[in-house]
Amino acid sequence: MLKLLILTQYFPPEVGAPQNRLFELAVRLYKSGVDITVLTAMPNYPQMEIYERYKDKKYVYEEVEGLKVHRSSIYVSKSKSIFKRLRNYFSFVYSSARIGNSKLDNFDFLLCESPPLFLGYSAMFLAKRKRAKLIFNVSDLWPESAEKLGVVNNKCLLKLAYNLEKRLYERSVLVTGQTQGICSNIQQRFPAVKTYWLPNGVDLNYYDPDQVINSNWRQKNNFSEADFIFLYAGIIGIAQGLEVILKAAKEFKAHTSVKFVLMGSGPEKTKLLALKEKLQLINVTFLEPVTKKEMPSVLKGINAAIVPLRKLDLFLGAIPSKLFENLSMKIPVLLGVDGEARDLFVKQGNCGLYFEPENVSELVKTISTLVSDRELSKCLGENGRSFVNQHFNREIIAEKFYRQLINL
Numbered sequence: 001m002l003k004l005l006i007l008t009q010y011f012p013p014e015v016g017a018p019q020n021r022l023f024e025l026a027v028r029l030y031k032s033g034v035d036i037t038v039l040t041a042m043p044n045y046p047q048m049e050i051y052e053r054y055k056d057k058k059y060v061y062e063e064v065e066g067l068k069v070h071r072s073s074i075y076v077s078k079s080k081s082i083f084k085r086l087r088n089y090f091s092f093v094y095s096s097a098r099i100g101n102s103k104l105d106n107f108d109f110l111l112c113e114s115p116p117l118f119l120g121y122s123a124m125f126l127a128k129r130k131r132a133k134l135i136f137n138v139s140d141l142w143p144e145s146a147e148k149l150g151v152v153n154n155k156c157l158l159k160l161a162y163n164l165e166k167r168l169y170e171r172s173v174l175v176t177g178q179t180q181g182i183c184s185n186i187q188q189r190f191p192a193v194k195t196y197w198l199p200n201g202v203d204l205n206y207y208d209p210d211q212v213i214n215s216n217w218r219q220k221n222n223f224s225e226a227d228f229i230f231l232y233a234g235i236i237g238i239a240q241g242l243e244v245i246l247k248a249a250k251e252f253k254a255h256t257s258v259k260f261v262l263m264g265s266g267p268e269k270t271k272l273l274a275l276k277e278k279l280q281l282i283n284v285t286f287l288e289p290v291t292k293k294e295m296p297s298v299l300k301g302i303n304a305a306i307v308p309l310r311k312l313d314l315f316l317g318a319i320p321s322k323l324f325e326n327l328s329m330k331i332p333v334l335l336g337v338d339g340e341a342r343d344l345f346v347k348q349g350n351c352g353l354y355f356e357p358e359n360v361s362e363l364v365k366t367i368s369t370l371v372s373d374r375e376l377s378k379c380l381g382e383n384g385r386s387f388v389n390q391h392f393n394r395e396i397i398a399e400k401f402y403r404q405l406i407n408l
Contacts, residue, residue, distance in 0.1 A: 002405060003035045005104065005132060007123050008113035009092050011040040011069070013051065015289055016235070017321035018113060018139055021178075021200050023067075028398030030066045034405070037107070038067055039100050039126075041074040041092045046235070046265050046289065048076045059099055072099040080267055082154070089116040097122040100130070107132040109405060111176075112168075115142040117161055120168040127171075133408060136172040137198065138182050145239070145314055169193045173408055181317015181340045198401055201392040202324035204385070207296055209329050217301035221261075221287065228371050229259045230334070231302040233289075234322045236266035241310035241358050244336065246275050248363040249284050256283070258371055261302070263287040299329040304370050304377065308336030311357035316340065324392055327351050327384030332377050334366045349387035352380055 006026055010018045022038075030036045042054040054060060060071040075091035077084040100122070110132040112123035120136065127134040143161035169175050169190050176198035177183035183195040205211075223229060232245055245260060252258040260283060262272070269286070276284050290298060299305075305326040309315045316339030323345060326333055333352030335345060336359075346354045353369060355362035370377050 001033060001035050002109070003105075003107045004029065004037070004405070005100075005107040005110045005126070005130065006036065006038045006113070007040075007096060007100070007110060007119065007126065008038070009041050009074070009089070009116055009119060010045055010113070011038060011043070012064070012292075014043045014045045015291060016045060017200065019045075020292060021139075021321065022113060024201075024203060024394050025198075025398055025401070026067050027065050028394060029402055032398065032402045034402065036067045037104065038069045039096055039104070040069065040071055041096070042071050044074065044076045048078045050074075050076060058095075059103075061103075070099060070103055072096050082157075086118075089118045093118055093122045097125050100126045104130060106130045109133050109135055109408070111135045111137055113137050113139065114168075115140050117142045117164060117168075120164055124168070124171060133173040134168075134171055135174045135176060136168050137176045137178075138186065139178040141182055141185060141314070144185075166190070174404070179317050179319045179340055185317060196401075196404055199392060199397060200319065200321045200324060201394040201397045202328045202388055203394050204328050204389055207299070207325050207328035209296075209300055209385075212296050212300040215297045215300035217298050221285065223259060223301075224257075227257050227259045228304075229261060229302045230304050230306050230367065231261045231263065231298070231331075232306050232308070233261075233263040233295075233298070234320070236262065236264045236269040236272060238268060239309060239315075240268075241308055241336075242268065242272055243275060244308055244358050244360055244363055245306055246272060246279060246281060246284060247360045248367060249281050250279050251360075251364045252283060252367065253281070255371075258283060258367070260284045260306075261287060263298070264289045295325060296329065299326060299331055302331060304332045304334060306334045306336070306363070308363075309357055311338075311359075315357070319344070324388055327381075327388045330381035330385050332370060332380035332384065334363065334370070336363065344391075345384075345387070349383060349391075350380065351384035351387055 008022055012019050012023050026036050043051045058073045062069050072095035075087050107130050110127045174196055175193050176196045180197050183197050187195050249260045307320050319341045335352050336355050336357045342354050345351045353366040355366045
């Protein structure tokens with residue numbers, strides 16, 4: 001029996017894209033006969049507060065759907081300073097290395113999730129101590145993305161991070177990337193590194209609009225059945241460029257049935273709330289994030305999703321994970337992401353409409369198109385579920401990765 005250790009800072013019960021993706025992959029690999037152990041942090045994201053049942057604990061062991069989950073301590077802070085963020089990362093680097101070394105047996109493979117890139121220090125240490133082949137999973141090209149977004153400007157820190165990135169790729173038997181663009185980027189810079197596209201996906205049995213019978217989400221949040229609701233659900237961060245939604249919403253003030261919902265939390269939320277007040281946007285509603293269990297009901301209650309990113313070359317290879325759940329629920333998407341995502345979901349899948357990232361007038365145009373053409377909206381939604389079923393079904397993704405492990 002293959003033994004796989006997954007090392008990640010983020011894992012359920014936290015809510016988020018990497019948490020769901022890793023959990024769903026792990027559960028399916030377990031069902032295929034892989035012995036799965038997860039080494040992760042005390043849950044705290046996105047509120048940056050340790051969840052109540054894990055507070056003041058250095059170590060917790062639990063079993064979740066057959067997965068053996070070991071949790072170690074982590075420093076958390078709501079501060080946005082780079083020092084506090086680094087302290088957050090390195091506290092888990094230290095605690096995961098300590099707990100992993102003392103509590104865990106040997107493994108065939110160690111799969112490390114990045115970002116945070118610095119977790120790679122713990123991964124290299126544990127891979128050596130536990131005689132495991134290292135697989136490094138890249139869901140975001142850090143530090144490149146942090147540098148280009150202006151999150152990190154310190155040259156010494158960037159040099160340290162780029163050197164670490166190089167060491168990790170060279171020590172891994174396989175580097176997996178969440179998008180084809182990530183794999184291509186790594187392959188171009190490190191031709192000797194073996195890469196594998198391990199995409200995100202969706203559980204079509206869980207996100208099935210026909211299974212959601214009584215969604216009262218609209219009533220709960222004071223929306224009428226006549227409202228045409230556009231939803232953004234996810235991290236409210238720098239990379240998303242969510243100002244474009246609020247500025248587009250300004251153009252629909254007179255259209256009282258067109259509503260915009262931003263659901264989530266993140267570092268830019270305060271700024272966007274201030275912008276809402278400044279523009280006097282009564283057609284924009286901010287809601288707190290919800291659990292995975294609640295999401296099908298939320299998606300059943302909306303008409304369309306808006307999925308934007310900032311206009312950076314860095315994002316030409318990005319595929320926002322929120323696409324999959326929306327498309328599986330037959331929700332048409334207004335996609336403000338160029339490159340790989342546009343090619344897949346607009347050109348190939350015909351699941352939505354494209355607007356140039358950060359281009360307010362183009363977003364306004366696509367919003368108007370969907371609102372005025374309900375038949376088009378329905379058709380795009382139907383196409384979306386069919387497309388993700390063919391290409392991004394979690395069952396198929398896990399099966400292919402299992403075969404990859406067998407052959408390594």
